[in-house]
Amino acid sequence: MCIVDHFRFVAVLCGDENIELRSGSTSTILSPLYPSNYPNMFTCTWFVTSATESKRPVVEFIVFTTELASDILHIGEGNTFNTTLVSLSGFSAPKKVVSRTVVLWLRFESDQGISDKGFNISLYLVDSDGKFRRAMS
Numbered sequence: 001m002c003i004v005d006h007f008r009f010v011a012v013l014c015g016d017e018n019i020e021l022r023s024g025s026t027s028t029i030l031s032p033l034y035p036s037n038y039p040n041m042f043t044c045t046w047f048v049t050s051a052t053e054s055k056r057p058v059v060e061f062i063v064f065t066t067e068l069a070s071d072i073l074h075i076g077e078g079n080t081f082n083t084t085l086v087s088l089s090g091f092s093a094p095k096k097v098v099s100r101t102v103v104l105w106l107r108f109e110s111d112q113g114i115s116d117k118g119f120n121i122s123l124y125l126v127d128s129d130g131k132f133r134r135a136m137s
């Protein structure tokens, strides 16, 4: 979500967003200002929760492109930022990340300088098998 006013000042609203997924439904996460380049010095967080105890959130990457090693998307499990599953930058996103728990979080942090398009991510639920998977295809 973004707001552009008459003075070409751009305020980006993102972060502290909670997404509850239900079985059979999908949701989308876009980097701020997508498909334009994301802003510098920016942090966005999302918590994705499965509404069904037996199912786990899946993050599927449609587009991922950020400044390598500088603008990083962290994905982890649980209600805090303690458990990180993957930290992604550049073009090296896996196809999917499957959570082991009902809550998955994403945190994107951009530094100053070079920006890029960012990401377009699809979210949905799968049956739980208790394993973290990082599918490459």
Ligand SMILES: [Ca+2]
Pocket (backbone or CB within 6 Å): 040, 067, 070, 071, 110, 111, 112, 113, 114, 115
């Ligand atoms: Ca950057």
